Amino acid sequence: MFEALIEGIVNLSSPHSLLLLAAGSAVGLLFGAIPGLGGTTAVALLIPLTFGMEPWQAIILMGGVMAATSTGGSVSAILLNTPGIAPNAATTFDGYPLAQQGKAGMAIGAGATASALGGVIGVISLVAVIPIMKAIVLLFTPPEFFMLAIFGLCAIAVSSGDRLLQGLITAIVGLMVGFVGYYDVTSTVRYDFGLPLLEDGIKLVPALIGLFAISEMINLAVKGGSISQEASDVKISRISDGVKSVFKNWSTMIVGSGYGTFIGAVPGVGGTVAAFLSYSTQAQRDPSPDIEYGKGNIKGVIAPESANNAKDGGSLIPTLAFGIPGSAETAVFLGVLILHGIEPGQKLLEDHQDLVFTLVVALTVSAVFATLVVLALAKYMALLTRISVHMLIPTVTVVALVGAFALNTEIGDVVIAFIFAFIGYFMIRFNYPRVTFTIAIVLGSITELSFHQSMLISDDQWSIFYTRWLSVFLMVLTVLSLALPTIRRKMKERRIAKEEGSK
C-alpha cells in the first residue's frame, strides 16, 4: 500500500500532472460557483478531453474537479445566498447572514478551510478503508453483487426524498436503457430496433453529456434571465479570522467530516443530506449558542462545508470497491474509469492500487489548492455568477456536443447526446431524479450479469438469493431502505399527534 501511495505522489508530482490538477480544480471551482452547473456537468464535459490521456492523468483531472466543486459552491452560497450546488444550500443559512453583517471574508475563510480539512478527512477515511475493502469485496459472489446492485438502486431511489415512486420508476427505466445492445452472456443484440447506433448499447459518455450538460443548458434557456440576480458588491475582509475559527471549533469540523464520509458512502444519499444533517446536528449539539443559528453563527458554515467536502472520499468507497456510485458525480467518474478500461472492484484494488492512490493524492491536493484559490480570489469568483445564461448556453452546448462526438468520432453519438438532453430536461421539468437514472444505466448490465451468473451457479434455483447470509442481509437492507419513507412518515404523524394531544 505504501508503494502505491508513493507512486500516487510521483504521478502527481510532474509539472504536467500539476497542470492537469490545477485545470481540473479551476473548472471545478468555476462550475461549482455558477449555480445550475455543478460538478457532474463539469466531469461530464471534461470526459472527452481525457480520451488521449493515460488513466492516471484522467483520474488527476477528474479528482481536481470533484474536490473543488463544493468549495466553489460555498462562495456563491455565502455572498449571494445562492448555493452553487445543492450541498451548499445549508451554508446559506449562516453564511449569507454573516455576509450581510459585513463578515463575508470571515465566512468564506471558514467555509474554504472547513472544506479543505473536510476533504482531507474524507480522503483519509477512504485510505483507511482500502485494506478492509479488499477483504469485503472477496465476500461478494454473483448473488451478493446482484443484491448489492438492487440495494444500491433502491437506496438511490429512496434518496429522491419525497419522490420515492418517481425514484423507483426512474431506476427501472434506467435499467431498461442499460439492457440495450450486445449482451455478452448469450451473444445477442437486444432492443436495438435495427439501428446500428444501438448495437453496442447506449454509449455512456454521450448519454451523460446529454443528461447533465446539455439538459441543464436547455433548462437554463427555458428559465431565462441571468443566473444570479443578487448584487455582488460585498466587501471581503477578515478572511484569516474565518480560517482561525475552524481550528477553534475543531470538533464541529470533525463531526461534520464524519457525517460527510459516512453518508457519502451510502449510494445516492450524497452531499446535500450530509450537509443538512451536519448542520442540524451542530445546532442540536449547541443548545445555547452565542449567536443564534440562522443569524450568522460561524459554526453554521463550518459544519455543512466540512460535511459536503468529506463526502467525496466517502462516496468513492462503494464506487471503487463495487462499481456502485455513491453520487451523480461519482457515477460520471465511474464512466471515466470504464472508458479507460479500469474495472472497479477487487481487480482495481489489487492490480491498480497506484491509480486509487493517485486519486487519493489528487483529491487531497485539489481540496487544499481549491481552498487557497478561493481565499485569494473570492471576490472575483462571485462575479462569475453574474454571467448571463445567453453566453453560457451556446458555448457549453457546442463544446458538449463536440465532446460527445469526439469519443468514437461518430455523428450518431451527437444524436444520442441530443436525445438524452431532452430526456434529462423532462426529468428536471417533472422532478424525476437524473442521478437514479444514470446510476441505473451504469448498473443495468452488471445487475443482469450477476443475476444470470447466480442462476447458472444455482442451476436456476432462486433460493440462491435467500440462502446466503450476505445476500439475505442485503435483501433486508433493501426492504428497510424501501420502508424508510413510510417509517419516517409514521413517526412524523405520531409526533404531530402527540404534540396536538399535549396542547
Place this chain on the structure above:
Amino acid sequence: MKIPEHRRASAYYILFTLAFVILFIVTSYQYKLTDRMFPLLVGYVALPLLILDLLALTDSKIGEKISIFFSAKTPEQVDEDADKTERTMAKELTIFAWMGALVLGIYLVGFLPCTPIFVYCWMKYRGGYSIRESCYLSIATTAFVYILFELILQYELYPGIFLYWYG
C-alpha cells in the same frame, strides 16, 4: 377520477414512459428466454408503479392515499413544493427548435461552420447582445473548439454530410 389541468403535463410524461415500457415488454418477447427473463422481470415491475404514479395525479381519495404513502405529502402539498418556473410550451418548443437546428446543422455542414453561426445567432437573437459582442464570443468559441479538439487533441471534427457526399 380526473387529472387537474395543472398536472396534465406530468400525466403525459407518465403516459409516454408507460408507452416506452410497454414497447420494451412487447419487444422482449422476440428474444430467447435467457435474453428476456431479467428485462421482463424489470419491465413488469415498472407497469404497476407507473399506474400508481398516474393515479397519484388524480383528484381522488385513492390519488391522495397513494401520494401520501409514497411521498408523505398530499397531492396539493406536492403541487406547492413543485418548481414554479413558468415554462410555456411555446418557449420550450422554441428552445428545442434551436437545439434541433444546431444538431441538424452539425449533421449537414459539420462542427466548424455551425459553431460560430449558432453562438452568434443565439447571442444576437436570444440574448440581445450587440453584433460586436456576438462576434467576439462566436469567434472565441470556434477558436477554442478548433485549437483544443483539432490541434491539441487531434480529433478530426465531423465535416458534415455534404462534404462526405462531395468526397
